[in-house]
Amino acid sequence: MMLTIQYSKLSAAIGIVFTCFLISFIFVPKSYAxxxxxxxxxxxxxEDYLLQHIDIDGSENTKILVREIDERINIPNCSEAFVFTSNNMQAKQSNVSVKVQCPNTQWYLFTHATVSIIKQVVVANDNLSPGSLLTKNNIQVVEIDKNKLRGSTFSSLDEILGARIKRRVRTGNIISDRMLCFICKGDRVTIAAVSGGLSIQVYGVAEEDGVLGETIQVRNLSSDKxxxxxxxxTSEVQIHI
Structure with missing residues (x-):
């Protein structure tokens, strides 16, 4: 009988402890959450403020990472909307500081964000040696922070398929127009003399390297001029007359 009473008291005590633990587990984290x-x-x-006000081209993909605000900072219940201001809102700035203020109080804090303007660029998908022909197998499109780019780049494979590499390129290197020739010196090409809707074609040989849209010297094989x-x-040059 005594054992039963002691067991009942022990069970009651365990129940009280469990209930207290359950209450603390439910309610304390809730306020913390x-x-x-x-x-x-x-x-x-x-983040919304930066997306709306940062000075960027609307066609570009912007990624903003706001650093976590210290949990120990007490954020007031501001009766008016918070006011956000920043002095470095240029796209070239990768680190931006933003001042947050509550207009009806003296409260404010500074928070920071990392801004990345993401651009699609073509890179080598393999080690390429001089003379390598660019195909869908040896180049690919990746996303890179625009602030890390230097010089001209290409955003799609179609822009440079069929071009050739002029110097050694390693896997992952960004492809620029300085690395390429769409027509290379010594290539046999078609010279198209275009006037209105008419086009006269003759064969020639490139005397220098060139990329799309660039003007180069070509020797007319018929006249040797x-x-x-x-x-x-990659096979044609044009003269507009």
Missing amino acids: MQMSSHQQLAEQV LVYAKVAS
Whole structure:
């Protein structure tokens, strides 16, 4: 009988402890979660502010990472909307600081964000040696932070398929027009003399390297004369007359 009473008391004690633990588990983290939510909400507002005001080309893909706001900072219940200001809103700035203020109080804080303007660029998918023909197998399109780019780049494979590499390129290197020739010196090409809707074609040999849209010297094989013509493709140059 005594053993039964002691067991009942022990069970009751365990039940009380478990209930207290359950209450603390449910209610304490809830208030903590609410506090975390206010920090996260403010960070999202900072991100929205930057997306709306940063000086970028609307066609570009922008990625903004707002640094976590210290959980120990007390964010007030601001009766008016928070006000956001920043002095470095240029796209070239990868690190941006934003001041957050509550207009009806003296409260404010500075938060920081990393801004990346993402651009699609063509890179080598393999090690390429001089003379290599660019195909869909040895180049690919990747996304890179625009602030890390230097010089001219290409955004799609179709722009440079059929061009050739002029110097050694390693896997992952960004392809620029300085690395390429759409028509290379010594190539046999078609010279198209275009006038209105008419086109007369003769054969020639390129005397220098050229990329699309560039004017190069070409020797007319019929007359053996040098002419200047614009690179139109990997096999044709054009003269507009």
